[in-house]
Amino acid sequence: MATPVHDVVGIGFGPSNLALAVALEEEYGAGVDAVFFEKQPAFGWHRGMLLDGATMQVHFLKDLVTMRNPASRYSFLSYLHAKDRMVDFINGKTMFPSRLEFHDYLEWAAAAFEGRVRYGSEVVAVRPHDAATLEVVVRRDDELHTCLTRNLVIGVGLEPVLPDGVRQGERIWHTEDLLTRLDGLTGTPERLVVLGAGQSAAEAVEHLHGRFPETEVCAVFARYGYSPADDSPFANRIFDPAAAEHYFEASDEVKRMLFDYSRNTNYSVVDLDLIDELYRRSYAEKVAGRERLRILNVSRLDGVRPGAGGVRVDVTFLPTGETAALEADALVCATGYRERNPIDLLGEAGEHCRKGAEGRLVVERDYRVATGPEAAWAVYLQGATEHTHGIASSLLSMTAVRTGEIVRSIAGRDARVTQEA
Template sequence: MGGGDRRADRGRALATLPGVPGRSAGRLPGALPGAAGQAGAAVPLPVARRRRAHRHRRAGERRPRPRPSPAARGRGRAVRSGEGVHADRGGAERAQRGVAPGVRRRRIRTGGRGHDAAQDGRVDGVSALSGGPAPVVTPVFDLVGIGFGPSNLALAIALAEEGSPALSTVFLEKQEAFGWHRGMLIEGTTMQVSFLKDLVTMRNPASPYSFVSYLHAKGRLADFINQKSMYPTRVEFHDYLEWVAARFERQVRYGTEVVTIRPVEADGEIRELDIVVQSGDLTTYRARNVVLAAGLRPVLPAGVVAGERVWHSQELMCRLRDLPEQRPHRFVVVGAGQSAAEVVEHLHSRFPAAQVCAVFSRYGFSPADDSPFANGVFDPAAVDRFYDAPHDVKRMIMDYHANTNYSVVDLGLLHDLYGRAYREKVTGVERLRVMNLSRAVGLETRSDGVNVHVESLATGEVEALRADVVVYATGYRPVDPLDLLGAAGQLCLRDERGDLLVGRDHRVRTGPETSCGIYLQGATEHTHGLTSTLLSTTAVRAGEIVDSLASAVLEPAR
C-alpha cells in the first residue's frame, strides 16, 4: 500500500422485486438550501449545463431528445441482475443512458419538491430490517455519496467548483473521522504518485483544494520545492487529505454505516433509492442518485482469521503502539508486494533486537515498472482506450501491465532490503531472513505466540517458524457494490460474464423503468482499467461523474 498509482493489491414487474417499498402520496422538499460544504447543501453543477438548459426554458418548448454520448457506450449483452433475461438492444441503449419511458431531461433545479411522506420524519409501514417501526427518513437528496475517502472527497470538490445550478448532497462515512490507510502511515515512506495527481489538479489546476494550495496554506511551499521531489511523504499527503476533508465536514455524516439500499417504486418506475444506515437508530436517506465509493477490503488467505497475533498490514501502525521496542520480537511477514516490503523494512528498523522473516512464493521481490511509457497506462486518455477495447484486449492490457501495480516493489526499497540482508551476512548477526519460493500453509495460535508452517515450493519440505506476530501483507479487494446495493442490485444489468455493465461516465446501466442513477468509484477495473482503485484519475473521474449528473437528472414527463 503506497497510496498511489500502484495501490490496489448485476425485467419483470417491479412488484416482484423483494425489498421494493411503495412511495407514499404527496410531496416533500427536495433540494435543500445552503452553502457548499454544509450537510444537505445545494452543491453547484457546471455552468455549461445550466446554459444548455436555459435555452429550453421558454414556455411550451420541449428540450430535444439527447443522442447517445460516448459516455454511454458499453459492450456485452445486457442481463438483469438475478434474472438472466437478455434485454433488447433498444432497451439496453436507453438503460445505459438512464432514460426511462415517459421521462424527459430537465434543467436541474436548485430547489424543488419531493414527497411529503417523510415530512413527519417517518415512512409508512414496518422496517424490513428491524421488524419494528420504520426507520427515520430524511428529505430527498439529489445525491447521496457512500463512503468519504479520496474518491468521494474529490467528488465533493468537483460539485462545489463546477458552477450552478445545484444538487442537494450528503456523504455517509462509517469511520468516526476522516482517515485513509492510517495503519500504513509509516514514517518516511513516500507516495508512489506525483503530488500533481492530487484530488483536483488533473481536472482543475487552479483549484484552491490542490496539494500546492495546501502547502501554501501551511507555509511550506518553498520548503517543499527545495526538496526537488514530486513525491510527498505518505504522512504529509494524508494531512493534505484531512485539510481538504475538514472544509466539507458539514456535508458528511461520519459514524454512519450503510446497511442496505432499496428501490422506491411509484407508478411502475423507480426514480429514487432508500439508503438505510445504522447510526444509533436506523435512518433512511432517500436519494435520486447514489455514488458508491466504499474503497478496498483487506484480503487474508482462506482459513486465516485476524487476531491479537495475526494482523493484516492495514492495521500495522495501530497494532505496533502496544509492543515494546527493545524486546527481541520475532516477526513473520507474508507477501511479496510494496506493502510487504515496507512492513519488513519498518519492523527491522524499529525493533533493533527483532528477527524478521519475509515469506513469499517468488524467487525475490520484483521491481515495479514505473518507466515513462508504462506510466501512460494511468493517464486519463488510457481509460477511454481501455473502455472501448474488446474484452480480450482488456485482459491483455491488464496482464501486460500488472507489474506496474501488483506484487511489485519500488526499486530503491528493494535495494535497501537486499543491502541489509547482505550486511548482516558479513557481520554474522542475521536478523533479516528471506524465505523465497515458499508459502505459509498453516497457522497455530498459542498463548505465547504463533507457529507458522512454511512450505518450500522447491522441495515440499515444511518448516515451523515460531513468531510473536505474523503480518499478512496480502493485498486488498474492492468492496463488491452488490453487497451494499442489496435489493437495489437487482436493478443493475450485467454482461454475459456476470460483470456489472458500467457506462463510460461510471454510471451502472439499469433497466428502462429505472431513472435514478447508481455510480461507482472503484470496482470498475473490468470496464475502466488499472486506475479504478488508484489516485491517478480520481480528479478527472469526479468531473466526469458531475457532468453525467448534470445531464441525467430526470423528471416525469407531464
C-alpha cells in the same frame, strides 16, 4: 416530517468521494444538495500504514483535483501554500510526498466538507423508492435513518485479503492495521513474520526491521526476490485519462491483454529504491555475521497455529518441499486487497441493475451502473471498475478525472441540478 431528497448521496468518504465533493462544489456550487455517509468516526485513509519515511507512489500533481482543475483551491500545492511549506517542499526536489504528509493534505481538504459528511454512519440498505429516487437506510448510534437520493455514488474502497484458512486475531494481522497492532504489543518481539511480496510487504519489513533492532524479521514470499514496479514514462501511460477510454472501448480479448501487460505497474511490485535498501541491509548483516533480516524466498505459508502470546507459522521451501516451523510473536499478512462487490451493498436496488459476465455489474463509460428502463435514478461506482475501465480506473491517479466525469454525467442527466447551478 418529509424524508429529505438529495441530489447526490455518497457511500464512503475516502479520497474518491472527497474528490467528488470538491468537484460538485467547483463545478456547480451550492446548488447541489449532496451528503456523504462514512463508517469511520473521522476522516482516515490507511492510517495503519502511515509509516515513517513511506512515500506516495503517485506524483503530487495527481491529487484530488489538479488533473481536472489545475486552479483549484483544494490542490496539493494550495495545501502546501496554506501550511507555509511550499518553498521547503520545492527545495526537497521530490515529486512524491511522504504518505504522512499526503494524508494530512487529505484531512485538510476533508475539513472543508464536514457539513456534508455524516461520520460514524453505515449504509445498511439501498432500495428503490420510486422511478426517480432511491431510499438509503443508514445506521448511526444504533438507530436507523432514511433519506432519498436521485444519484448514489459508491466509494467504499477495498477490503483486505488474507490467505485461505487464515483469520485475523491477536497475533495475526493484515498490514492495514499494522501500526495500531504494533502499538498494542508489550515488550520486544523476538521474531515477526511478514507474508507477501508487494509494496506493503516490503514497507512492513523495512519498518519492523528498523523499529525493533533486536528482533528477527522474516520475509516470506514465493518469488526469488521482490520485483520492481515499472514506473517508466511509457508504462505510466496506463494511468493516463485516455487509457480508461481505450480500455472501455476494447474487446474482451484486448482488455485481458492490456490488464496482463500492466500488472507490473501496480500488483505485487515494489519501488526499486526500497528493494535496494532491503538488499543492502540483508547483505550488511551477512557481512557482520548476524542476520536479523531473513528473506525466505521461493517459499509458501503452509499452516498457521495461534498460541499463547504468539503464533506458529509453517513455511515450506518450494524447490525441496522442506517445511520449517517458525515460532513468532506475530504474523503480518501483506496479502493485498480486493474490490468490494457493490451488488452486496445495493440490495433491492441491485435487482434493477444489469449484470454481465461472471455476474458483475455492467458499467457505462461515465461510471454509471446500467439499469433497466424503469429506473430513472442512477448509481455510480468509484471502484470495482477494473473489468470495464482498466487497471488504473479506481486508483488515486485517476481520481480527479473520474470524479469530474461523474459530476458532468449527473448534471447532464438531471436538468434541475444544471438549472440551479
